[in-house]
Amino acid sequence: xxxxxxxxxxxxxxxxxxxxxxxxxxxxxxxxxxxxxxxxxxxxxxxxxxxxxxxxxxxxxxxxxxxxxxxxxxxxxxxxxxxxxxxxxxxxxxxxxxxxxxxxxxxxxxxxxxxxxxxxxxxxxxxxxxxxxxxxxxxxxxxxxxxxxxxxxxxxxxxxxxxxxxxxxxxxxxxxxxxxxxxxxxx
Numbered sequence: 001x002x003x004x005x006x007x008x009x010x011x012x013x014x015x016x017x018x019x020x021x022x023x024x025x026x027x028x029x030x031x032x033x034x035x036x037x038x039x040x041x042x043x044x045x046x047x048x049x050x051x052x053x054x055x056x057x058x059x060x061x062x063x064x065x066x067x068x069x070x071x072x073x074x075x076x077x078x079x080x081x082x083x084x085x086x087x088x089x090x091x092x093x094x095x096x097x098x099x100x101x102x103x104x105x106x107x108x109x110x111x112x113x114x115x116x117x118x119x120x121x122x123x124x125x126x127x128x129x130x131x132x133x134x135x136x137x138x139x140x141x142x143x144x145x146x147x148x149x150x151x152x153x154x155x156x157x158x159x160x161x162x163x164x165x166x167x168x169x170x171x172x173x174x175x176x177x178x179x180x181x182x183x184x185x186x187x
Contacts, residue, residue, distance in 0.1 A: 010085035010186045013067045015050030016078045016169035024076050038070045079114040085183040091140040092180040099144040108173035111143035117167040125164045126156045
């Protein structure tokens with residue numbers, strides 16, 4: 001989806017692997033300042049894991065490039081996935097009930113695919129689903145996954161190959177749904 005210059009659109013930028021252990025440390029205040037200095041407006045972060053909501057008049061491909069440049073300028077070697085808020089909300093709205101309200105003892109995550117990779121490439125590299133251990137569904141750039149908590153370590157997502165792990169970023173169901181709520185307030 002392209003936007004005409006001057007038309008403000010809401011975006012979500014998801015940074016992979018921010019503030020995990022000792023690597024890729026940045027405060028959310030510094031992250032907001034970095035995105036603001038890159039001439040994004042209405043910059044807001046949610047929790048300490050690289051979730052950035054912003055406004056821009058630039059088209060999605062430019063926002064993606066500029067977001068990645070912001071991260072590189074801070075010396076962070078992490079991929080960024082950017083989404084047009086309205087488009088992402090269309091993906092999250094019909095999320096499966098088994099994902100939004102998982103059964104007791106289950107874990108639900110949203111796997112966000114970082115460009116230029118596609119969900120099909122990620123799934124092909126991950127291998128076949130074990131229907132007894134997990135449920136999954138692809139909707140646009142998001143893979144919804146639910147598994148039994150006691151069996152999570154047996155699922156393919158707990159053993160993500162290094163070549164794929166750098167091409168995805170994962171948010172749990174609570175964070176994903178909250179981001180959806182916050183985006184809905186902004187659009």
